[in-house]
Every structure is written in structure tokens, then in C-alpha cells.
Amino acid sequence: MSTPGRLFAAQFRRELVATMRSLQEALNPLVFLFLAITLFALGVGVEPETLGRHAPGIIWVLVLLSNLLALEGLFRRDFDDGTLEQLVLLGEPLFLPVLAKVAAQWCVSGLAMTLLAPLAALLLYLPADALGVTLLTLLTGSPALTLFGAVGAALTVGLRRGGVLLALLILPLYVPTLIFGAGAITLAMAGSDVSAQIYLLTAISMLSVTVAPFAVQAALRISLEQS
Amino acid sequence: MSTPGRLFAAQFRRELVATMRSLQEALNPLVFLFLAITLFALGVGVEPETLGRHAPGIIWVLVLLSNLLALEGLFRRDFDDGTLEQLVLLGEPLFLPVLAKVAAQWCVSGLAMTLLAPLAALLLYLPADALGVTLLTLLTGSPALTLFGAVGAALTVGLRRGGVLLALLILPLYVPTLIFGAGAITLAMAGSDVSAQIYLLTAISMLSVTVAPFAVQAALRISLEQS
Amino acid sequence: MTIRELWHRLGSPRWFYGISRPLGIVLGVLALGLLLTGTLWGLLFAPEDYQQGNSFRIIYIHVPTAIVAQSVYMLMGAAGLVLLVWRMKMADVVLTAAVPFGMTMTALALFTGAVWGKPTWGAWWVWDARTTSMLVLLFLYFGLFALRQAIPRRETAGRACAVLAVVGVINIPIIKYSVDWWLTLHQGATFKLTEAPAMPPEMWLPLLLNVLGVYCFFGANLLGRMRAEILEREQGTQWVRELVAVHPIESARS
Amino acid sequence: MHDGLLQIAGFCCERDGRVLFEALNLNLGRGDALELRGPNGSGKSTLLRAIAGLYPDYSGTIETAESLYLGHRPGVSALLTAAENLAWYGALRPGDTEVEAALERVGMTGYERVACQHMSAGQQRRVALARLLVCAAPLWLLDEPLTALDRSGQALVRSLIEGQRQAGGAVLCATHQPLELADGRVLDLEARR
């Protein structure tokens, strides 16, 4: 048995290193985000005012989808090369490395997207004064996305081509986060106060931090029983 | 050497069987489409007139994205279990099985999405009289999406690197299809004639059918030399 | 017997198979009676709605299905929890058996709603708090269904679905709340449902009967599916072999 | 017995309707080694995974001490270097051997900084073997540890097993090539049919 701190740190470091080795892969979701935004500008038409008015929704939906893309591979490679089963066998208590894995994932996708949001907002003519709120909503909301997503990823890891199935499982769970996130920005654009929504987003993220790791842990054990 | 027809048929059958092993897998991309639409309504808001006006763009972009997701795993599994390298070694001429693979993929994702487009249109308040055109654009346009996407999938299958490259490389290829597709529907809603756009879409698909398989073929060879 | 005994008994498929048959029959008969009276009364004798005319009568299918669809998901969440915590086989059976019914009810509620929407709202579909959360519910159901289909091993599939169901149930209230709030944000598209409580008794009594009827129908259907599921899972065991040997017809029917 | 590391009683298991085990009894104590033989598909991997806790549908009881499982899949992450892989394992279940020492023992010095995806099949297996040194557990469950290993590698596996036994551990090893262990027991699953 090793100390909790050491366990968490080791897993976290491992994840980051592995990500850095396949940096391009880690960047994919971000590129996807901007690709999709560009497509939207092209497909929906670029009258600044309409785009600007819909920007919050578009940004948030696309953040959801690209998050999905990032999560798809969260456990896949570890499962294929057998390190996942070793983690489940040796990692005690398991929820610590799981938490570390998810945290690392969030730093790479959730956090990165948050930081890049202003760029996206710019492309979509989001009024400058709504920028701060956009950042805030993403920062408080994205942890929930990653955590719920991790549950889905853990459930589908054993399956070939789990990619789209994953979407089916977790997108419905994303609904509240999406609504409050996009809604808050819209409200802010209308000039009203949004602290309530921010609190709600934070609450959802908190809830998921407490619940999800255990769900993931259970899901991993279950998925490994198949092979 | 086996006859071209037999080669194509065998590969086509194989793909369909592998997909239909669990039929619901084939349905997933479709459900994903509707999930995304729902998310959009939730994020962007549902004033009928705005939704209706943007419906063409939204539908096309989402079809495009779910196509991307569906394609993501087109070669991955075959690569992992080593059947892909066997295909490249044994399949002569290689472009036939490749074409078959893509065709099967299209039947499962592209075609199915086309057939379900009316439902999507309904959810997005697309005027009923624009339905026919929507179907037509998707029918003529989606082959190009699948084929171009396949090139990207082939480039990224083996190596971890190059994912970003792919996105940047696919985007310009998708743009014309998207513009003509969404544009045609918008025009039709305005009551004007769209045969020109339909012809253009068909032309693009034709072009991709002739070019893409060879590009995929080359890309596969490149990817396999890595490992 | 005490609750605890019942609990342990419930754990045994064989015992359950034994008692479930009469129970299922009772529920089935009840469902038939309630639904017949409720529907006939509602469709033939209940007065017209003063503003909607006859189209309002869809309510007698729409509301019951909608209500039951939601309760079924709750039930599955509970079953999932039991399966994960106490590893009780029967909970998995419930989980397996309930999904199709719940999904059908949700789809039916959506469909009847859409059909109703055409005359009342002038559109097949309108983004409204209820419709939206119902749609999300359908997606939740589909997720469960797809996951079960995707996993070959039954036990694995069962527990995977349990995890999903539990997480889903935790989310449902949040989803409902958020969707309501979302509607207030986008006032543009709100459409009022006809107020149920305002209905005169001869309008809502048949409705009540139908709601109860659909619940009973669900109970009967659930038991039936569970019995079939049990037979399939326990095929290897002694008692099933005997059962099949004794009444081939009966066991084939169930 | 008191110092029993593995006690299996009445182990029954069937897969796809084929009965693999009926009422298997098995005990391993300190210093024991058992070779698991049998034709393809006779259930060796299944048994090992069941003991490790990765395969639940069996009946019967399995009491086991902490174990290390080395399966068909090496459990070596391709993106990481040999040293990084082992360091991670060391953090999960610390043993008494240092990473460098372990790598030297399995003859992979000079590869500490090489990403495992750039290693040959056998080299990856060697890294996987080093795990047995970096982590510590009284019971080893090895599934065809000789796979892809050359002569020296096969000798290495034998000496690792002997070392574990001397240290008071036990080894259960499924293999198709005889290991010829000093007073090692052999369980042939075919013979039991």
C-alpha cells in the first residue's frame, strides 16, 4: 500500500506525461472546437447580430461535443495495453488514481477550452462584455462535463467502437450544465445578474466530484469483467 | 487474385456484418444527431422564426459533425487487430475494398441520416416546403462527407501524430459541400430554384468518389509504415 | 412474514416465479378493466372541452403514458441501486424487463403529445418545458437500451446499466429544474397546456382511471417479462428443467 | 493450512456452455510453484483471471493473498518509457527493488528512456516482467510468461520464479513450454477431463 498523496501524484504525472507524448491527440478536441465554430459561421451565415446572439449556445454546445471527443479515449488505450486492469487490481483505494486521471483529463481538455473560449467568442461576434461570464461559466461548468463523461467512458471502454454510444449515454446528463452555462451568458448579455447560475454550475460540479469517481470506479470494474 | 466484383462484395459484406453485429450500433450516429439538435435548441433558444431561419445551417453542420464522429473509428479497430495491414498486403487492387469500406460506412451513417432529416427539420421548425430540398441536398452531399472523412481517418489511424493536421486538412474539403448544401435549403425557403446547387453537390460527390479512394489507399500505406 | 424475510425471498428467482403468476394475472385483469372503463368513458361520455372540442380526449392516453414513463425510470434507478449495493439478481431482472416498457411509454407520450399539438399549438412539435424534458427522458432510456445491447455478457450489461440508471436518476430532478428555468429564459416559445385541475370531475375521473390502469398494465407487463427473463437465466437449473418437463405449454407461454 | 497463500475449493466454471472446471480444489503455500498446463481453450487464463479477481462468474470459493497478475496483455503503456511505466507500478504497490535495478535484472539497461512503443515484442514483455520486481506480492499469477522471450529471457523467468519462492512467495504459472522447476507441481487441465 502506498500513501494516498503519492498514489494521486503518480497517476496524475503519468497521465500528463502520456498526454504530452501524444500532444497532437490531446489538441484534437480543441481543433475540433474551432473547426466546428468555423463551420457554423459558414453554415448558419455570418450576420454579426444573429451570430452574436446565438454565440453563447453555440460555444457551449460545441464545448460539450469536443469534450466528448476528448473523453472517448480516456480509458481506451489503457484498456487495450492492459494497464487499466493492472490499475484496477493494484490501485487501492481505486478512486484516488481515478480522480487523478480525470483531473489530468480536465486540465488538458476542460481547462484548455476555458482558456481558449475568448478566441471562440471572438470568432462568433460575442459581445466583449460577456467574455468574463463566458470564462466563468466554462470554468465552473467544465469539471462536471469531464466527470460525468468519465462515467460514460468507463462504461463503454470494453466495447469496440464505443465512441457514439458514449455520446448517447452522457449527453443527456450534460443538459443542465448546458442550460445554465449558455443561459447565464445570454442573461449577462441582457445585462442582468447571473451569480445564481454560476452558483448552480459550481454546485453541479461539486456534486459530480463527489459522486462520479465512485461511479467510474464501479464502471471500470464492470467493464473489465468482459474480456 | 480474385475478381474485382468479388473483392468489393466481400469487403462490403464484412463491414455490414461487423456493424450490424449489434444493430443498435448503427443507430447511434442518428440518435447522436437528434441529441445534438436538442442540445442546440436548449443552448441557442427556440424562437421559432430564428430557429427556422438557421435550421438549414444547423442541420448540415450537425450532420457533418456526427459524420466525423462516426468516421473516427473507421479504420482504428482494423488497425489494432492487424486486419488492416493484411488488407493492405493482400487486397489488390486496394482501392476496391477501400471503396467498399467507405460505401458500407455511408449506408450506415450518411444514407440513414438523409432519411431521418425530415424529423430533424421538424424539431427545428424548418418550413415543410423546404423538406424535399433538404433530403435532396443531403442525399447528394453526404457521400462527399464520408469519402473525404475517410481520407482523414486513414491518415490518422496508425500514428498518434497528425490529428491536428487531419482537422485542418479536412475542413477546407468540407466547406464547399456545407455551403452549397445549407445554401440550397435557404434559397429554397426563399422560393428560388436550386438545381444549380444540387448539380454542384453531385459533382463534388462524383469527384470525391473518383479521387478519395486512392488518397485513402495512399494514406493507409503511410500510416502502416509507422509501426 | 417479516420485511427482512420477504427481502430474502425476493432474492430467489424460483420463489418469485412461483408467486408472480397469480399476481400478474390479477394486475392484468385490473388493467384491462380500468383501461376499458376509463377509455370508453373518456372517449364516449366525457363532455367536450369548451375550447379544444374533441381533440382534448387524447389526454386520456397522453397523460397516463407520460406519468408512467417517468415513474418507470424512477423504478429502474431504485432497482439499479439495489443491484449495485446488495447484488440482488432480481433487481437486474427488473432492470432488464422495465426498459422496453418505459421506452415505449415515453415514445407514446411524445407521439400523442405531438398529435395533440397539431390542433392546439398548430405545430407537431413545440419546445416547451414538458416536451423537452420528456425528450431528454427518451434519450436516457435509449442510452440504457443501447448500453444493454452493446454488452454481450448479461451480468456485465446488468450492472453497467445499473450504474447508468442510478446516475441518470440523480440527474432527472436537476434536468427538470433546469429545463423549467430554461423555459422562463426563452419566454418566446411558451405554450400553455390546458389546466388539468380546472377540469370537471366527469373529465378527470376517467383520466384517473386510465392512469391507474396504465400502472396496473405496467405491473402485469413487468411481471410477465421478468418471468420470461428468469426462465431464460435459470434454464440450467433443476427447478426450471422440472417446470419445463411438467407443463411444457405453460412455460413456453410465459 | 496457516501459511496458505491460495486456497481454491470446489471451483466450477463454464463459458459459452462449455464446462471448463468442475469442483477444482487447489492449495498453494509459501515456496510452492504450480505449472498450469492444458490445450488451448482449456481454461488456464480463465482460472488465473478468476483468482486475480478479473473474472467473476464462477462458483466455489477462492481465498487468496495479495497477488500480481501478468496476463496475455503486457500491461505496459506504449507511450511511456520503460522507467516511467515501472515508476508508476512502484507507486501503485511499492516493492523493495528500485526501477533501475529491476530493468538491469531483466536485461533492459539502456532502454530506460525508450518509449515502449519503440520496443520489440520481447523487449516489451521484459519490461512487463520487471514489474514483478518493482511491485511486491506474495502470490504471482503468470499467464504464459515465456511469450516472445528468447533463450536468456526464458532462463530469466525461471530464475525470477525461483527467487520469488525463496523469498517465501508462491507462483501459479500457465504455460505451454515446460518450465522444469525444482520440485514444481504440474496441473494438467487436459488430464482432468
Next chain:
Amino acid sequence: MHDGLLQIAGFCCERDGRVLFEALNLNLGRGDALELRGPNGSGKSTLLRAIAGLYPDYSGTIETAESLYLGHRPGVSALLTAAENLAWYGALRPGDTEVEAALERVGMTGYERVACQHMSAGQQRRVALARLLVCAAPLWLLDEPLTALDRSGQALVRSLIEGQRQAGGAVLCATHQPLELADGRVLDLEARR
């Protein structure tokens, strides 16, 4: 020579700065069999992949007849059944053996309809071996074909190889377990260092 199925001249190759081959010359004619030995990482797989056409960074010339390559990855798709897998191969490069016959030859009768993801390691390797019968090519390139196979499986591989030689084909086989082929040549990559 005229009936040469494989001619390698001045084959040089290095990976990660390690020189694996310098000026290797190799000829295989009809009926020949060559065992490729060598420690882990000595370049056996690399050579085979280079001949198969899967590894381009080498200098020197390789002239080869049509070949079948069986590598570390079995080339069996997990979702498909054994029969479906083989039928597909048969369509790619038709040989003279029927699918059922091939499966029977490798001792997998009864598994035609079993999805390969539900097979044990060795059973999957056997399905991969059946490919050598379903497809036809004068030159076989086998990379550790004995992996995960039980006794009977190993005998099977030997008889398959002999069959191919009698049919006038040639076999190049990397392995760590001696195959003891009748007048088979052996190339030990370590000895050449």
C-alpha cells in the same frame, strides 16, 4: 537463380541508432525453409516486415514473390466469427482450401460461429494460422507462429510448414522455440554480431 522466391542482397537497416543488419544476403528457393533466431530486439520482426513491404527504411534490394505475412498481431477481427474472418481472407487472395476444411485442419471445428473476441489467445492464433490455408502464396513470412499454441498447435505449425514446402513454397519463420524442420536452414542473428 530462376526458381528463387526471395532474394535479399546487401540488406542494411538500423533503428533508433542501433545497427540491426549490415549487408545481409539471403536467398530462398522452392521447398526451402529458414528459421530466423536471435535475441529479443535483434531485428527478426523488422526483417520480416521489410520483406512483406511493411517497413521501408532499409537499404539494399529485396526481390520477393507474393507472400503471406503472419505477425505479432494475429490479423483476426474480434467482432467477426472464425468463418467470417476466413471467408474474407479467401476473397482477398483465394487459395485452394475451403474455410471449413481449413478450420478443421487447425482444430477449430465447432468454432465456426463463435465471435473471435470470445476465443482464448491460442484459439485466435489458430484462426490466424487457418489463413495460411485459405489464402495461397508461394512465400510464407511467419513471426513467432508458435505463440500461445499448445503442444498439438506447435505440431500443427510444423506440419503446415512442411506442407507448404512440399507444395513448392518457401517459409521464412522467426521463432524462439526450435522448429526442428527436416533439413531446414537456421539463421541466427546473434551469431552474426
